[in-house]
Amino acid sequence: MIKSMTGFGKGEASVQNKKITVEVRSLNSKQLDLTVKLPSAYRRAEYDLRNLVSKALQRGKVDLFASVESPAAETSAHINKQAFDTYYTQIAAACAEHPGLSDAEGVKASIVQSVLRLPDVIAADGDTVSEAEHAALLRATEDALRRLDEFRTQEGAILIADLLHRVDKIETYKNEVTPFEKARTETIRARILDNLSKLPVETDTNRLEQEMIFYLEKLDITEEKVRLSNHCKYFREVAAGEECPGRKLGFIAQEMGREINTMGSKANETNIQILVVRMKDELEKIKEQVLNIL
Numbered sequence: 001m002i003k004s005m006t007g008f009g010k011g012e013a014s015v016q017n018k019k020i021t022v023e024v025r026s027l028n029s030k031q032l033d034l035t036v037k038l039p040s041a042y043r044r045a046e047y048d049l050r051n052l053v054s055k056a057l058q059r060g061k062v063d064l065f066a067s068v069e070s071p072a073a074e075t076s077a078h079i080n081k082q083a084f085d086t087y088y089t090q091i092a093a094a095c096a097e098h099p100g101l102s103d104a105e106g107v108k109a110s111i112v113q114s115v116l117r118l119p120d121v122i123a124a125d126g127d128t129v130s131e132a133e134h135a136a137l138l139r140a141t142e143d144a145l146r147r148l149d150e151f152r153t154q155e156g157a158i159l160i161a162d163l164l165h166r167v168d169k170i171e172t173y174k175n176e177v178t179p180f181e182k183a184r185t186e187t188i189r190a191r192i193l194d195n196l197s198k199l200p201v202e203t204d205t206n207r208l209e210q211e212m213i214f215y216l217e218k219l220d221i222t223e224e225k226v227r228l229s230n231h232c233k234y235f236r237e238v239a240a241g242e243e244c245p246g247r248k249l250g251f252i253a254q255e256m257g258r259e260i261n262t263m264g265s266k267a268n269e270t271n272i273q274i275l276v277v278r279m280k281d282e283l284e285k286i287k288e289q290v291l292n293i294l
Contacts, residue, residue, distance in 0.1 A: 002239060003294040004155035005029070005060040005246070009148030015136040019069045022140040024053070024148045028292045029061040036064045041129055042137060049141055056145040058244055059294060064144075066137065080121055087115040156293065160239055163249070163289055166282045167232050170256070173275045173282075174228055177221070177263070184269040185216055221263045228259040246293035253287050 005028040013020045034053055036046050053062060091111050115121060129137075189212060196203055235252045238245045260283060264276040 001153060001243065002156040002160040002245070003149070003152040004159055004292050005152070005294050006155060006292055007148045007151035009144040009146065009151060011140040011143030011145075011147065013136040013140040013143070015132050016130065017070060018133065018136075020133075020136050020140045021067050021069070022137070022144045023065045024062065024141075024144045026057065026060040026062045026148060026152070029059060032057060032059055033061040034064065035062070036066075038066045039068055041068075042066060044129065045134055045137055048134075048138060052138065052141050052145065056149065059246075064141070066140070078122070079116075083118075083120045084115055087118050087121065088112070091115065152294065159289055159292060163286055163293075164236060164239065166286050167235055169282050170260075170279050171229065171232050173279045174225055177225070177272050177275050180269055180271045180275075181221070184219075184267075184272065188216065188219070188268060219266045219268055221266050224259045224263045224266070228256060228263075231256045231259065244294045246290060249293060250287070250290045253283060253290055257283055257287075 005026060007026050009024045011022045011024075032054060034050060036049055038046060038049075049064060049066075053064060088111060091114065092108075095107060095111070192212065192215075196208070231252055235249060235256070238248050238252065242248065257280075260276060260279045264273060264280075267273045267276060
C-alpha cells in the first residue's frame with residue numbers, strides 16, 4: 001500500500017481530571033527525524049514515545065507535541081516542612097552566634113526567604129507521573145499515530161494515482177515518436193545526399209550506402225524506447241506490489257530520465273524533440289511527487 005510521508009494526527013485521553021492531547025505532524029525526509037516536545041512532567045516517557053513512533057513510521061521528519069489540561073485550579077508544589085525546619089534552625093543558630101546580626105530588624109524574614117531558595121524545600125508533585133497517567137499518554141500517542149497513518153494512506157492513494165497517470169502520458173508521448181522516425185531517416189538521408197552533391201568530388205555509391213547505414217544506426221532510438229517501456233512497466237509493478245516503494249520509484253524515475261535524454265540527443269527532428277520535452281516535463285513532476293512517497 002502506497003503511503004505519503006506528509007500527514008497529521010491528533011489523539012486525546014482523559015485521566016484523573018486531566019486531558020492529555022498529542023499531535024503528530026510529518027513531512028518528507030530520507031530518514032526518520034523525530035522531534036519530541038513534552039511537558040516537563042512527562043520527560044521520563046520520552047523514550048517510550050520514541051519507540052512507538054519509530055515502530056509506526058519508517059521515514060519522515062516527524063514532530064510530536066504533547067500537552068495536558070487540568071480543569072481544576074491547583075498547584076503541584078508544596079513545602080517540605082522537615083527540610084524547612086532543619087535549614088531554618090541551623091541558619092538561626094548561626095545568626096545567634098553574632099549578637100549584632102541576631103538583633104537586626106527583619107532577620108527572620110530574610111532567613112525565611114533564604115530557606116525557601118534552598119534545595120528540596122519546595123518540591124513539585126508534577127515531577128512524578130502515575131501509571132494511569134503514563135498509560136493515558138501512550139494511548140493518546142497511539143491514537144494520534146493511527147490517525148496520521150490514515151491520513152498518509154489517503155494522501156498516498158492520491159499521489160500514486162497521479163504518478164501512474166503521468167507514466168501513462170510518458171508512454172503515450174513515446175508511442176507518438178514512431179511516425180516521425182521514418183520521416184526523420186529520409187530527411188537525414190536527403191540532407192546528406194544534397195550536401196554531397198554540392199561538393200566537386202565523385203562518391204562511391206556502395207561505400208556511401210554503408211556509411212549512411214552506420215550513421216543512421218547511431219541515431220536509432222529503438223533500444224531507448226524499449227528500455228523506457230520496460231522502466232514504465234517496472235514502475236507500475238513496484239507501485240502495485242511493494243510496501244514502501246518510495247526510494248525504488250525514485251531510482252526507476254532516474255533510469256527513465258536517462259533513456260529520455262538519450263532519445264533527445266539522438267532526435268535530429270523537431271517533432272521528436274517536442275515530444276521529448278513533454279516527456280521530460282512529466283518526468284520532473286514524477287520526481288517531485290516521488291519524494292513524498294514512503
